[in-house]
Amino acid sequence: MLVSAVILSFNSVKTLPRCLNALLESYEQFEQACEIFVVDNGSQDGSVELLKEYQEKYPNVIKPIFFKENTGTTFSRNSAIKQSTGDYVLVLDSDAYITPVCLSKMMAYNQAHPESGLVVPNLTYASGNFQLSCDAFPTLWLKAKRFLFLKNMEANEHPLSKEVNPVDVDYAISACWLISRACVDDTGLLDENIFYSPEDVDYCIRVWKAGYKITYLPTISMIHDAQELSRGFKLSKFHFSHLAGLFYLFKKHRYFFGLNRLYKKMARHQ
Secondary structure (H helix, E strand, C coil): CCEEEEEEECCCCCCHHHHHHHHHHHHCCCCCCCEEEEEEECCCCCHHHHHHHHHHHCCCCEEEEEECCCCCCHHHHHHHHCCCCCCEEEEEECCEECCHHHHHHHHHHHHHCCCCCEEEEEEECCCCCECCCEECCCCHHHHHHHHHHHHHHHHCCCHHHHCCCCEECCEECCCEEEEEHHHHHHHCCCCCCCCCCCHHHHHHHHHHHCCCCEEEEEEEEEEECCCCCCCCCCCCHHHHHHHHHHHHHHHHHCCCCCCHHHHHHCCCCC
16 A cells, blocks of 8 residues: 545535545556545534545545544544555645645655655645745744734745745644654654644654654645634634643643753754
8 A cells, every 4th residue: 555645524525525536636646556544523514425425436445434523633533544554644634635746746755855754745725825834843932923923924925935945844734744654653643632733743743753854845735725723813612622732732742931952852953
């Protein structure tokens, strides 16, 4: 098996067809078999019925996993990763639309640079505008800044928006990760003590600690039609879940305000 994709679905009937069709098209370029795990977290919008139709049409590729309730991002993804057999694990959001070029070039980069165990593309919004999908590890100040001023940061030519060469980054949001099997084996599964977020930050920290790099490829682009569930000023359960996860992250990795101690543990320099 070449690629095992892991996609989460929660009331995603509007975006899931485009996500799956784009991925199926991207798989057509490979001679080796690939698979797609779609984990549905108790959708009530027709996503379950849609997935069953895709499974019937592509029985050797589409492998849905159905839960009756929302199990969060970590337990659900882990349920698929445990079953995956691909040389690569492609973690993908249901509103992220990969392209054949994007997938093949991410794989080619990893093959040429196996130390980059987790490779990510340049994500844009559906409008084509730059999306700040990679960042420094969060501290309280950096997280507050991102929460309050994200749109301004994206609009005012963030340094990453001007990059033309591959660059190693602290972490990338999990909308599209290509992870080598060796990196998955050495890093392990997602931390199920985190329900919703920031499971992506925790995993990226552990990738670095396992001896791998996380590399952003700025010239390889795809759309992430982000819903931004935990952002904005209207408080919701996603904000509180994210906040709880953030404090768990700080405690687990023993950092809070600054990053020097964390960087030292992973031999990474600012």
